[in-house]
Amino acid sequence: MVFSSIQPVLFLLLFTYVFGGAIKTSVDNYITFLMPGIIIQAALFGSMMTGIALSTDLSKGIMDRLRSLPIAHGAILAGRTLTDIIRNIFVLILMLGVGYLIGFETSAPFGDFILGILIALMFGFVFSWVSATIGLAVKNPETAQVAGFIWLFPLMFASSIFVPIETMPDWLQAFAQHSPITYTVDAVRALWLGGDFEDSLFYSFLWSAGLLLVFVPLAIHSFKKAAK
Numbered sequence: 001m002v003f004s005s006i007q008p009v010l011f012l013l014l015f016t017y018v019f020g021g022a023i024k025t026s027v028d029n030y031i032t033f034l035m036p037g038i039i040i041q042a043a044l045f046g047s048m049m050t051g052i053a054l055s056t057d058l059s060k061g062i063m064d065r066l067r068s069l070p071i072a073h074g075a076i077l078a079g080r081t082l083t084d085i086i087r088n089i090f091v092l093i094l095m096l097g098v099g100y101l102i103g104f105e106t107s108a109p110f111g112d113f114i115l116g117i118l119i120a121l122m123f124g125f126v127f128s129w130v131s132a133t134i135g136l137a138v139k140n141p142e143t144a145q146v147a148g149f150i151w152l153f154p155l156m157f158a159s160s161i162f163v164p165i166e167t168m169p170d171w172l173q174a175f176a177q178h179s180p181i182t183y184t185v186d187a188v189r190a191l192w193l194g195g196d197f198e199d200s201l202f203y204s205f206l207w208s209a210g211l212l213l214v215f216v217p218l219a220i221h222s223f224k225k226a227a228k
Helices: 002-022 030-060 062-067 073-101 110-138 141-150 152-157 170-177 180-193 198-227
Strands: none
Touching: 002 030, 002 073, 030 062, 030 073, 030 110, 030 141, 030 152, 030 180, 062 073, 073 110, 073 198, 110 141, 110 180, 110 198, 141 152, 180 198
C-alpha cells in the first residue's frame, strides 16, 4: 500500500515542479491541468498490481487452495480486481490531498467532482482485467511486472495526461487523440475544470466496455489454463 502510493505522488511532484514551468496549457496553473491526468495515471498504476499479485499467488500455491473450493473461477478474479479498487480509493484520496496542498484548484460542483473520481476508479477496474490476463499468462511475478508496465508507459505518455496533445507531432496526435486514456482524462478534466465532457465520456465508456468484453473472458481462460 505504501509503495503503491509513493510512485504516483512522486510523478505528481516531479511534473509539477520540474516540468510544469516549461509546459504551456490552457490553464494558467499547471497542477490544475495535471491533476485529472495524474489521477488516471494513479488508477492505471494500481491496476497493474493485479497481474503481479495474481502471478505471485500462482507461484506460491495460494491459487491451488482457492481452486479446490466450489466457487467459480471468475469469482476469484472478480474478488481480486474489486479489492484493487479499494486500494485505488486510498491512493486517489492521498493524491487529491497532495494536489490541494501544492495548489490544485477546482470550482466543479460536488457531483461532477465525485463523478470524476468514479470514472478514474472504473478505468482502473477495467485495466485490472488487462493486467490479470497478463499476470496469469506469464505466471512469474518478475515477468508480470515488466510485461505489465512496458506497454503502459508509452500508452500513458502518448496521451493528454501530462501535455496537450496539440503539442505532439501530427502522427502521434492521431494515435493520442483516440487513446482510451486520452478520452478518460479529457472527460475528468472537463468535469473538474469546466467544459463539454459528454463526447469524451461516451468514448471512454465505449473503450471500457470493449476492453472488458475482451479481457474478462481472456483472464478467466488464462486462469483455467494455469490451473491445469
